[in-house]
Amino acid sequence: MKLSGQSWIVAKSFYISFKNFIIRVISLSWVFSSIYYAFFSRTFIREQRSVIGGLIRHFDDLKNNSSFFLLRRNIHRIEKGLVMPNRRPIFAKEYIGETVDFYIKCVSQSSAEHVPREITWARDVLLSYFNSVDSEPLVNKAKKTFFSLEQKDNVALSVPYSRSEQTTLIPHKDLKLLVNKRKSTRVFLNKTVPRDLVDKALNIAALAPTSCNRQPTHYRIYDEPELVKKMAHLPLGTLGFADNIPMICALTGDLSAYSYERDRHSIYIDGSLSAMLFMLALETVGLASCPLNWAEINELDRKFADTVGIPIHERVIMFIAIGYPDPNGLVAFSEKKDLDLLRSYNKVAKR
Numbered sequence: 380m381k382l383s384g385q386s387w388i389v390a391k392s393f394y395i396s397f398k399n400f401i402i403r404v405i406s407l408s409w410v411f412s413s414i415y416y417a418f419f420s421r422t423f424i425r426e427q428r429s430v431i432g433g434l435i436r437h438f439d440d441l442k443n444n445s446s447f448f449l450l451r452r453n454i455h456r457i458e459k460g461l462v463m464p465n466r467r468p469i470f471a472k473e474y475i476g477e478t479v480d481f482y483i484k485c486v487s488q489s490s491a492e493h494v495p496r497e498i499t500w501a502r503d504v505l506l507s508y509f510n511s512v513d514s515e516p517l518v519n520k521a522k523k524t525f526f527s528l529e530q531k532d533n534v535a536l537s538v539p540y541s542r543s544e545q546t547t548l549i550p551h552k553d554l555k556l557l558v559n560k561r562k563s564t565r566v567f568l569n570k571t572v573p574r575d576l577v578d579k580a581l582n583i584a585a586l587a588p589t590s591c592n593r594q595p596t597h598y599r600i601y602d603e604p605e606l607v608k609k610m611a612h613l614p615l616g617t618l619g620f621a622d623n624i625p626m627i628c629a630l631t632g633d634l635s636a637y638s639y640e641r642d643r644h645s646i647y648i649d650g651s652l653s654a655m656l657f658m659l660a661l662e663t664v665g666l667a668s669c670p671l672n673w674a675e676i677n678e679l680d681r682k683f684a685d686t687v688g689i690p691i692h693e694r695v696i697m698f699i700a701i702g703y704p705d706p707n708g709l710v711a712f713s714e715k716k717d718l719d720l721l722r723s724y725n726k727v728a729k730r
């Protein structure tokens with residue numbers, strides 16, 4: 380049934396009043412809100428399944444000692460211990476054993492022809508760790524296991540280094556130029572996007588900080604016309620320019636990287652930090668982009684998962700349209716907040 384303009388306004392106003400009433404009622408107690416979301420709303424249902432799916436995968440990986448996520452997290456914790464100004468003579472003894480186990484398992488899963496950089500990094504940090512901590516039964520046990528695989532006199536290169544080695548000051552104006560150049564672009568040339576340029580930008584995106592260096596994000600890129608077409612129509616915000624997008628990327632996050640439900644938002648934070656670098660880097664190779672909102676709609680999630688076959692614990696963070704900007708196309712001005720609205724110093728609100 381198609382509503383007329385006036386009926387649509389009336390229906391929308393009724394919906395807002397009804398929703399307003401419901402949320403005020405359920406806000407009275409966490410019991411009300413829990414009942415509401417358990418029995419009357421399916422809003423969080425897929426997210427909950429994803430979180431549970433992530434935990435199942437996570438604990439399976441833990442059981443098999445085969446988690447690259449956990450290897451990265453633990454190696455990161457050891458690096459943190461190594462860079463502390465007053466380094467303790469013994470640290471990480473609670474998890475050094477499992478870290479060496481993860482390391483051995485991850486090495487066994489990599490091919491001899493191509494050793495991933497993170498394996499070399501883990502080896503170097505472990506070498507550096509065992510060469511600097513004092514003797515202690517748990518540490519000694521892990522050390523023995525580690526050196527049954529590695530040579531004691533291997534050179535460790537991927538280890539903490541001094542910031543004084545980075546002396547180049549990047550001019551502020553250069554960064555400003557780049558940041559100002561990036562604009563959400565919705566009008567692209569009908570021109571193939573070279574993958575090597577995108578990969579160049581992805582190498583920059585990979586440098587983004589991530590919580591405990593877990594690196595849970597993945598760029599699923601589509602440049603095959605039929606797939607691009609399907610994908611471009613999935614996000615709600617591509618109305619009017621979906622058919623003009625030459626390449627599209629779904630940025631996803633893997634919830635199996637975490638041991639606790641409390642970390643479920645980390646994928647969105649890590650993914651967004653990486654996406655920003657990616658979009659800036661695209662500008663440096665002559666490409667433009669538009670981030671695309673991925674609304675929490677169960678059916679959309681299911682549609683995407685069914686189309687490309689991703690596991691339940693992999694969540695979409697956002698889509699990104701990519702292409703050569705049409706020099707004759709317009710971009711929105713999109714004024715930004717004044718500094719006074721953007722920030723406050725030492726503000727303590729009275730409640």
Ligand SMILES: Cc1cc2nc3c(=O)[nH]c(=O)nc-3n(C[C@H](O)[C@H](O)[C@H](O)COP(=O)(O)O)c2cc1C
Pocket residue numbers: 561562563564565614615616617669670671672673697711713
């Ligand atoms: C997470 C996110 C989701 C967005 N979703 C859409 C979208 O669905 N459709 C769209 O046209 N623009 C989308 N945008 C682009 C914003 O509209 C744009 O960033 C904003 O208006 C500021 O403009 P600028 O990026 O050119 O500075 C999105 C931006 C972000 C960060």
